[in-house]
Structures are given as structure tokens and as C-alpha cells.
Amino acid sequence: MRQKNSKIIAPIILLFICFTNCKHKNEKPEIINEVLETTTEAIVVGANQTENYLHLLKGKRIALAANNTSVIFKNNDQTSHTHLVDSLKSLDINIVRIFAPEHGLRGKIDAGEVIKSEIDEQTGIPVVSLYGTNDNSNSEEKFKPSNAHLSDLDLVIFDIQDVGARFYTYLSTLHYVMEACAEKNIPVIVLDRPNPNGHYVDGPVVEEKFRSFVGLHPVPIVYGMTIGEYAKMINGEKWLKNGIQCDLTVVPLKNYTHNSSYTLPLRPSPNLPNDKSINLYPSLCLFEGTNVNCGRGTDMQFQTFGSPDLPKEKYNFSFTPKPNFGAKHPKNMDKECYGLDLSEMEKLDSLNFKWLIDAYNSTANKTNFFRERSINLLAGTDKLKNQIEKGFSLKEIKATWQDDLSNFKNTRQKYLIYP
Structure with missing residues (x-):
């Protein structure tokens, strides 16, 4: 899908890189680069802003959590691009391995289908599956990088397009990448991308007994945050195992607000074509x-x-x-x-x-x-199913979410990067 990106009218934009270091767990993220401006320019994704992260990669052994959406665009209307792996390799960045989420590195595998570890034919780089089995267990081992996969790394980059729905599994992949890296004191850089459903917050919040790979955190179905903002929330709310926190850097978007209209230039998964x-x-x-x-x-x-x-x-x-x-x-x-x-x-x-x-x-x-x-x-x-079976109307069902939604919105506010 190659459609022209809408021009965005954004009022006051805060552009910054957020660092959350596990050594300073009680400090607010440092604002490295703050820019106030009014603009009609197109959205610029984090990956395109190499000036804000390339210096952090030089001389490091890097892993990249990526799929087909992990690209650097060549022009403002985002009709042409190069994959982030190819771009970084051309700049002599040492990409040791790639971590692949559900649907695989090239985004062509069915929902729920096994992703196998392999050597990527196009780059020759080992690809490690973070969606390894199709059994019904919820064991983190099939979703989380192992110690062996991290032992020779200095840094991990996460760059995967999200669509703003809690059960879209890339949020859980983000969680397990951050957790594994926090346990090994390996920094994580999240290259932010727009949320095409970032303009509202709605739905029931996950209850503890229903936590799973399609809902690890106490958030509603639609949470109204970019993947970078969500990473900050995972860290800040200490949702990683044992309350550990990751050394996190978010490379933010330019010219973006939560009300920005954004057409995804690339299909984020096989069954979301437009x-x-x-x-x-x-x-x-x-x-x-x-x-x-x-x-x-x-x-x-x-x-x-x-x-x-x-x-x-x-x-x-x-x-x-x-x-x-x-x-x-x-x-x-x-x-x-x-x-x-x-x-x-x-x-x-x-x-x-x-x-x-x-x-x-x-x-x-x-x-x-x-x-x-x-x-x-x-x-x-299980309340939603029970409410439907008992004949509740949509209005009656939504009324039962409101207290939890209000609490979530208060939590969410602490981690927003964009207006």
C-alpha cells in the first residue's frame, strides 16, 4: 500500500529524546532536545532521524527488533524507502542479529503461525523468532530473547509499526525485549512511529487473571499512545518482571499529535491492508x-x-x-x-x-x-461476554468501563510525548 501521507497541521510540538535509565529509577526522563514550533510539514518517523541516534550505534554490537515496517523513507510523501537493516549496514553499523515478531521479518506469515529462526536471505543476518510456537501455553520463553541471544550485544533497537489496539501483539514483543535487556543491562532504543488509532481511548481494561500475549498490561483495548510513549509507560509503571526498569531511549516523531491523520505507507500485518x-x-x-x-x-x-x-x-x-x-x-x-x-x-x-x-x-x-x-x-x-449474553446494550456495557478508563487516562498522561 503506497498512499500519500496527509499534511499535518500541528500546533505546539515537543520534539525530544527521552532517556529512562535504570540507575535513576525515580527521576523523570531527561529532555535532550526540545523544539517549539508551528508547522504544516509531514510527519517524520523516528527511524528517519538518524542524526538523533546514529552516534549511539557507532562501534556497538546491535540487534534490531524489526519487521517489514522498519524502514527509512526517502521522501516526504513516503512512497519510497529502504529497510532499516540495509540503511544501517550501509553506514557500517554492526547488526549482529534481528529479532522477528509475529508475522515475521518480512510481514508475510499468517496470524498465529510459527515464526522460525533462520538466516535472512537478503542480508545474511541471523533472524531470531520472538513468536516461536503455536501451542496454547503462555510461556515467556517463546516470546523473549534468551541470554544467549543477548550475550554478545551492546544495544537493541526496536522499530515496529503499531496500530493502537492492545491485542496487536507487537506491544507484548516490546515488553519482552525491554525485560530481557533490563535483566542484562543492555540499553534499548525505540524509534517511534505514529499510532493511526491514537485519537481516542476506549474499551475494558485487562484484568490480572486474563493477562496473556494479547494483553499483558492493565490498559484498555484502545490506549491512544505511540509505541514510544507506551514503552515509557511500561518502564515507568514497573510492569517488567520484578519491577526492573530498562535503560530506554525514545527517538520521537516530528510534526505529530494524537489527532494527526496518518496513512500507513506499508501494510503493518497481512490482514490490515488499508x-x-x-x-x-x-x-x-x-x-x-x-x-x-x-x-x-x-x-x-x-x-x-x-x-x-x-x-x-x-x-x-x-x-x-x-x-x-x-x-x-x-x-x-x-x-x-x-x-x-x-x-x-x-x-x-x-x-x-x-x-x-x-x-x-x-x-x-x-x-x-x-x-x-x-x-x-x-x-x-469475562465481563463483556457475560454482559452480551445477559442482553446489555452497548451504552450499558460502556458505562461499566468508565472508572477503569479514567484511572488509565491519569496513568497515560504521565508518559505522553505529544499533545
């Missing part, structure tokens, strides 16, 4: 915990939903999932699914679970609608 899918993803992903397909196996991923069990008299759109890029075995494969086409929906600025509620209420055989473990882990609570 702006509409990314905006609908936080609201539709809970269908993954049901018998309803969210467009996987079609060319309208996360822009539609449907099931053979929904009544075609009420749901006027139909599709038949087939194996395709990002979905080798889509739910309800080869079965006609009845649902709704949401591709022309206006941009959401809050979660919409009305589609989920209506689908449940419209399904005749409700005992097979929810996949209990999956829906509860995605929601971060």
Missing part, C-alpha cells in the same frame, strides 16, 4: 473470539464480517472465505457467510461493539457463538 481496516480493527477483532469471520480469506479483511449462522434476511452482504495471503485456513472456509460490508463506514473515534452484540442476538444457536477462552483474552475480561 486505513479502513486499521480503523475498524479494534472494534471487529473481538469477532475472532466467535464463529464469525472478519473478512479473512477475502480482499476485505477487517472491513466486513459474516457467518453461515447469521440470517441472510437481516445481513445483506455475503462472502465465501478462501485461502489467500495472510489466511491459509480462514474461518468458515468455503462456506457462504452472511454479514455486513463496512468498507464505507465513517472513521470511528470510539469502539463499536454493536455489531458484535447484534450478531450474537441474531444467531439462532447461541451456544456455539463464543469461543470462551479466546473472547475473554481479547477483551481482557
Whole structure:
């Protein structure tokens, strides 16, 4: 996907590099470079600002947590780019290994599919999987760099595009990279990127008993922070094991606010092909915990939903999932699914679970609608499933989130870099 980046009108922008050092755990992050300006310039991602981090890499043995979105753009409209690995290698930076998250280094592997450690054919650099098995365990060993993978490193760079939904697993990958590095006293640099769903905060907050790789932290489904801001929150709230803190540097965005409109120049994962899918993803992903397909196996991923069990008299759109890029075995494969086409929906600025509620209420055989473990882990609570089954309205459900959301917003405020 190569679409032109919107020009951004941003009022007062604070541009800085944040250092959080484990030796000074009670200090506020130091502001290294503060710039106040009014601008109509395009957003500049952290990776492009080599002047702010290249000097920290010289002579160091580096690992890079990266995927297909880890790029340096060649022009303001972001229509051409080079991968960060290639750019750093060309500058004689010593990249020892690459850590690959879900979907792999090149972003082509299905959701939940095993990522194997290998040698990257394009660079010759070893790639270590941080999404290593497809079993149902929640063991951190399959997600966290091992001591052996860190023993010869001086520094780790994290540069992966997030989409602002808690169950998007790159947040958990960030957590385990920071934790492993903190345990070995290895600094981490996060190259910040915009959050395309950064304009609102909404949803239930994860309860302790439902912590998992799709929800490690007590945050709502939509948290309204960039990946750099989120890294600061992980550190500041001492969410890493035993309350340790990471030596963290965030290279911030230029010309960005949380209300900035931003089109991702590269597909962040196989089933998020465009702006509409990314905006609908936080609201539709809970269908993954049901018998309803969210467009996987079609060319309208996360822009539609449907099931053979929904009544075609009420749901006027139909599709038949087939194996395709990002979905080798889509739910309800080869079965006609009845649902709704949401591709022309206006941009959401809050979660919409009305589609989920209506689908449940419209399904005749409700005992097979929810996949209990999956829906509860995605929601971060079992209350949502129970509320839907008891006939709560969307308004009534959202009312039960408000105290937790208010507390989270107070926590969030401490770590914001951008207005």
C-alpha cells in the first residue's frame, strides 16, 4: 500500500529524546532536545532521524527488533524507502542479529503461525523468532530473547509499526525485549512511529487473571499512545518482571499529535491492508473470539464480517472465505457467510461493539457463538461476554468501563510525548 501521507497541521510540538535509565529509577526522563514550533510539514518517523541516534550505534554490537515496517523513507510523501537493516549496514553499523515478531521479518506469515529462526536471505543476518510456537501455553520463553541471544550485544533497537489496539501483539514483543535487556543491562532504543488509532481511548481494561500475549498490561483495548510513549509507560509503571526498569531511549516523531491523520505507507500485518481496516480493527477483532469471520480469506479483511449462522434476511452482504495471503485456513472456509460490508463506514473515534452484540442476538444457536477462552483474552475480561449474553446494550456495557478508563487516562498522561 503506497498512499500519500496527509499534511499535518500541528500546533505546539515537543520534539525530544527521552532517556529512562535504570540507575535513576525515580527521576523523570531527561529532555535532550526540545523544539517549539508551528508547522504544516509531514510527519517524520523516528527511524528517519538518524542524526538523533546514529552516534549511539557507532562501534556497538546491535540487534534490531524489526519487521517489514522498519524502514527509512526517502521522501516526504513516503512512497519510497529502504529497510532499516540495509540503511544501517550501509553506514557500517554492526547488526549482529534481528529479532522477528509475529508475522515475521518480512510481514508475510499468517496470524498465529510459527515464526522460525533462520538466516535472512537478503542480508545474511541471523533472524531470531520472538513468536516461536503455536501451542496454547503462555510461556515467556517463546516470546523473549534468551541470554544467549543477548550475550554478545551492546544495544537493541526496536522499530515496529503499531496500530493502537492492545491485542496487536507487537506491544507484548516490546515488553519482552525491554525485560530481557533490563535483566542484562543492555540499553534499548525505540524509534517511534505514529499510532493511526491514537485519537481516542476506549474499551475494558485487562484484568490480572486474563493477562496473556494479547494483553499483558492493565490498559484498555484502545490506549491512544505511540509505541514510544507506551514503552515509557511500561518502564515507568514497573510492569517488567520484578519491577526492573530498562535503560530506554525514545527517538520521537516530528510534526505529530494524537489527532494527526496518518496513512500507513506499508501494510503493518497481512490482514490490515488499508486505513479502513486499521480503523475498524479494534472494534471487529473481538469477532475472532466467535464463529464469525472478519473478512479473512477475502480482499476485505477487517472491513466486513459474516457467518453461515447469521440470517441472510437481516445481513445483506455475503462472502465465501478462501485461502489467500495472510489466511491459509480462514474461518468458515468455503462456506457462504452472511454479514455486513463496512468498507464505507465513517472513521470511528470510539469502539463499536454493536455489531458484535447484534450478531450474537441474531444467531439462532447461541451456544456455539463464543469461543470462551479466546473472547475473554481479547477483551481482557469475562465481563463483556457475560454482559452480551445477559442482553446489555452497548451504552450499558460502556458505562461499566468508565472508572477503569479514567484511572488509565491519569496513568497515560504521565508518559505522553505529544499533545
